[in-house]
Amino acid sequence: MSPRLLLVELTRLRWRRAVLILLIAAVVLPAVIALARIWSTRPVSESEIQSVIDSNAQQISQCVDHPHRMGLPRNSTEQQCTDQIVSWYTGREKLSLARERTGGAGMGIVAVLAAIMLVAATTFVGHDWASGSMSNQLLFEPRRGRIWTAKALAVTIVALVTAAVVSTAYWLSIWMTVKVRDLPIVDGSFTDSLAYGLRGAAFAAAAALGGYALTMLFRSTVATIGVLFVVSVAGGLLIALLGLSEHWQPQKNVAAIVKNGTTYYVNVPQSCYSRPRSSEPEPNSECDEQRDLSPWDGVGYYGVALVAVMGASVVSFRRRDVP
């Protein structure tokens, strides 16, 4: 594949307005999510505390009289009662890098980036088919394998770079906020978060590549998105109908890749319940309800699908007549 063709495709991508709008959305949406997370975890201000104290004075005095009714020890002080009541009304979680990775917006950012990159890739190449300009391109470079590869590299590089920059910016903003708020940061948590973001970016780039390959196969953006929608709905139904374990759920496998491994639950044989309660089952044994899903399981799950789609896409593009 010649670098010249890659540069042509990168230029074509840069000039395509719909793609640019999607790339802007890939920056704006995570920025909004980051701002929302920073806002929703903001420290409670003195005025908020005073406002809660003022409006709940009666409840605080009841607490002082009967602290046990508020779940406090009988000898609790007024300050403890006030803290308890204030915490009820201003209970905000504290921003934490670790919590963002496990249960915060970390996976949300990955999902947004992957979805946008996939749509950007399908839009990019779907337009070539819809306008008929693909045949014009082939009149200037008839080696179809080179055209396929140049376009694939262009969408993958743009998706990877954009997603990596956005992810890094997201984790940097969370880290800086935690630092400014003087909240505790576990050693290595920042680098873990950056690695999490980069794995997410790699997944988004793979989603873009998959979307591109599917569109080259179906020759239509609408067909690609339609097929992906049907597969996601029918796939979920099929997994449920066949009674397959969570191991086969797409979202579990994404989590395995991005979180560098995750766990899932399985139904264990009835015989496992007759064991003595005191004896814990061996990890990942037949009687262990919680199993590990390694990142390589996730890579295998999506990798096989991606390679199959890419193979079909290349063969189809090389062999079928171009309108």
Place this chain on the structure above:
Amino acid sequence: MSELVIETSGLRKEFRSRRGLRVAVEDLDLAVPAGGVHGFLGPNGSGKTTTIRMLLGLARATHGEMRLFGQPVPRLLPSVIDRVGAVVESPKFSPHFTGRQNLTLLARTIGAPTSQVDAAVETVGLTGRDKDRFKSYSLGMKQRLAIAATLLKQPDLLILDEPTNGLDPAGIREIRETIRDLGASGVTVLLSSHILAEVQQVCTSATIIGNGRMLASGQVDDLVGASTAYRVGAPDPDAARRVLTEAGFSVADGLLVDTDRPAEVTQALGAAGIWLTELTPVRRDLEAVFLELTAGTELGGDR
């Protein structure tokens, strides 16, 4: 014999669909010599576009061999594609890009400099409109942009598929003049058209196909054939008819004399004291040849 720029032998293209097998091109032997403008004539759906698409690697032939500049295609198409400019059916560009952006991307694909884009834009008269979006162009401007794209390669062979489709009379004349000029400058032009007058006006040689098969091929003059009839005008047509019949000529209605010896017609009438007011060779035109050859050919959909 001059070098053949395009050569096909036993070319066949089948389309399989739910409705069954459809043969678009059948056993087509096409030979286009270097230089001049060669017409590729046939009714709509006769297989012209399919043949061109196979030559350019956009469609796969079911059977047969094709060569461009002596190189087998599609196998060695990359080695000759830089010498071939083509407009297949309607101009196909990205509608949201400007004309210049579309040309720039194609030029960069083959490593042509920006100056080539400027030159092509100027040649087809799009200067000033080249920075407008393609979707805002009229059909004539789109056709001109497509021709500009072919000029980026400075081609030795230009394949134009119905280039005057949808153009106004001025646009048609402009395109035809451009084609004639290109042919005269040494570029071989294959002009696919179903417009007989266009081929007769512009082309030096032609191939006529119908229903996917070649019906005739050769120089346009040869295809039309030499004149074998003369229309005679005389002050007394009945007397002239009588004199010519007695002289052994076959005379049809309208004093149409079937002969290739017009001098003997003047001699016979002069000897009888009848002075000619008209002696006009009646030539068949390409339309007559075309209708004769394509009579009975099935017309399918666009191919």
